Amino acid sequence: MQRSPVRGFVSALPLLIAVGLVPGSVWAQGVPPSSAGATLFESKCLACHSLEANRIGPMLRGVVGRKVASAAGYEYSDALRRVKGQWDAARLEKWLQDPQSVAAGTRMAFSLPSAAERKAVIQYLASTGATGR
Incomplete structure (x- = not known):
């Protein structure tokens, strides 16, 4: 069974937010x-x-x-x-x-x-x- 790319992104979302790679996160805004x-x-x-x-x-x-x-x-x-x-x-x-x-x-x-x-x-x-x- 193949893993959905969307599902993979959703499961990685907290990490991406934490390191500031998602637009709108505090660090991505240069704060x-x-x-x-x-x-x-x-x-x-x-x-x-x-x-x-x-x-x-x-x-x-x-x-x-x-x-x-x-x-x-x-x-x-x-x-x-x-x-x-x-x-x-x-x-x-x-x-x-x-x-x-x-x-x-x-x-x-x-x-x-x-x-x-x-x-x-x-x-x-x-x-x-x-x-x-």
């Missing part, structure tokens, strides 16, 4: 990664997080370089409070791919399967700094 990350943050993360305030999840401004489970005023799960160290790009990469692999029992159920999207979001979060922009 720099931090802007692509901002767009992704708005569409994927804002339901639970904000840069400036704790919501369902903790505020994320300044998360890169911040001690794990340390946003003032946020009630973290026991699982996340047991994690030592800081949020760096490598740890955030693992967290966004599979939060349970970083802190088994954490309340965060969301994951971001696309490596390109994870990278863009992490770059964006790193660009926000600790004090605001």
Whole structure:
């Protein structure tokens, strides 16, 4: 049985969008990664997080370089409070791919399967700094 070219394109569409090869994708429009990350943050993360305030999840401004489970005023799960160290790009990469692999029992159920999207979001979060922009 021969595979349909349309079916092959449809199954590859998420990857093509992630790398910006589909017209209309953020990177295909020449938007720099931090802007692509901002767009992704708005569409994927804002339901639970904000840069400036704790919501369902903790505020994320300044998360890169911040001690794990340390946003003032946020009630973290026991699982996340047991994690030592800081949020760096490598740890955030693992967290966004599979939060349970970083802190088994954490309340965060969301994951971001696309490596390109994870990278863009992490770059964006790193660009926000600790004090605001």
